[in-house]
Amino acid sequence: MLCHDRMGKSILITGGARSGKSTLAERMALALGRPAIYIATAQAHDTEMSDRIALHQSRRDADWRTVEAPRDLIGALRETDGTEPRLVDCLTLWLTNLMLADEDWQAATHALAAELAHQSAPVIFVTNEVGAGIVPENALARAFRDAAGLVNQRIADACDELWFCVAGHPLKVKPA
Amino acid sequence: MLCHDRMGKSILITGGARSGKSTLAERMALALGRPAIYIATAQAHDTEMSDRIALHQSRRDADWRTVEAPRDLIGALRETDGTEPRLVDCLTLWLTNLMLADEDWQAATHALAAELAHQSAPVIFVTNEVGAGIVPENALARAFRDAAGLVNQRIADACDELWFCVAGHPLKVKPA
């Protein structure tokens, strides 16, 4: 198998809520190739979430094809692996979906990280920082932020690049 | 119109609570000129806040002149635009004040960002990162952190420099 420059490149973009992660990820994906594939993990459980999905969709245009993958990210990555860059938005919702479905999120994270080595087209993941506030009083919230942090670490290890988004602007964390 | 070095420079400093943003901002402002003008958005609604304002004031001395502007930042910037550097502390409280007064914070943010191009003297904004904790259970808190993140992105776009403060020390985010 030939190894082409930029082929298979994997990028993780993290940051707080409304730090501009998705916009940055969309720009990075389109810089890697047009059209690009948007792999959405969001499920419209309520109005707040469907409003947010609609807002994200309104920012994307004919440059994008959308695939929905609330839980089976590996399937979605395999199915879309060709030459077009993929944007997975986002890992935190994917984790939420796995937990709500009572799936083994640790095994799924490990498998997702391992899958990246077999991907030929670029993939950009968006995820959330949820661990920099005060310790939540709620045990479930503490368990979730622990899980989210571990997912971020595991995928960051497997990715070629890691970016931290601050007020819409990226800081490169990896490679250092 | 002549363009002088350092004239009109705009800087946004963000970070978590007690990350040393205000101290850093005060140092940066005085490095740009003395005396400097402190544009306070805080309103003393309760003892906790008045204690905090007093603490901030005690750190400033004869090098500073204070202007209060809970909501009309554009007015305060225009009125103080000369040669002295201005420090606006902080955008997160300004947003809170606009929301409490039921003003259109999105229009106000857009106008504030646009105003920066017309300012001759430097202006340094302090703001807060509020989006890196667990998703708040409270819908109002979620709406506020979304708004705060959008204000930060919009003003960061309009500023020449963006700094992220960690444990009292600045990381430069923009220009990269």
Added chain:
Amino acid sequence: MLCHDRMGKSILITGGARSGKSTLAERMALALGRPAIYIATAQAHDTEMSDRIALHQSRRDADWRTVEAPRDLIGALRETDGTEPRLVDCLTLWLTNLMLADEDWQAATHALAAELAHQSAPVIFVTNEVGAGIVPENALARAFRDAAGLVNQRIADACDELWFCVAGHPLKVKPA
């Protein structure tokens, strides 16, 4: 007194929950010397905490000797000061322990920062970012995050290096 390279070096590592701070700190400590000394501030008040302590211990092996110091960090640093690097994990729990015991945490922080100048062997501190979420509704939580931020600033000032951990990867903040 001779000043040896690396002798007495002090490092502060901060980041959100599950950002990989402890793993990074352990790697840094062992890079400075083997075996290393783990100064644990954790106290097993409940099952959640004892599980977390067990997890941390399982990651360490014969390369480590453990000293428990829930509150008297200066005593522990003096007692262990020789040639072996020390890892203090973590300052946020130390602050919690001081507050629960009704001790003067500000004086203790000041004394700890001053002590660093007298230490001959390296010391690495781990601490938590707790101020980047939404403002807590609870006044005690607000007071704690203020105190935690001040401890981080004070110790960061006294340390030679400051690192911010993102998804398991370090960003150098100081020296800039």
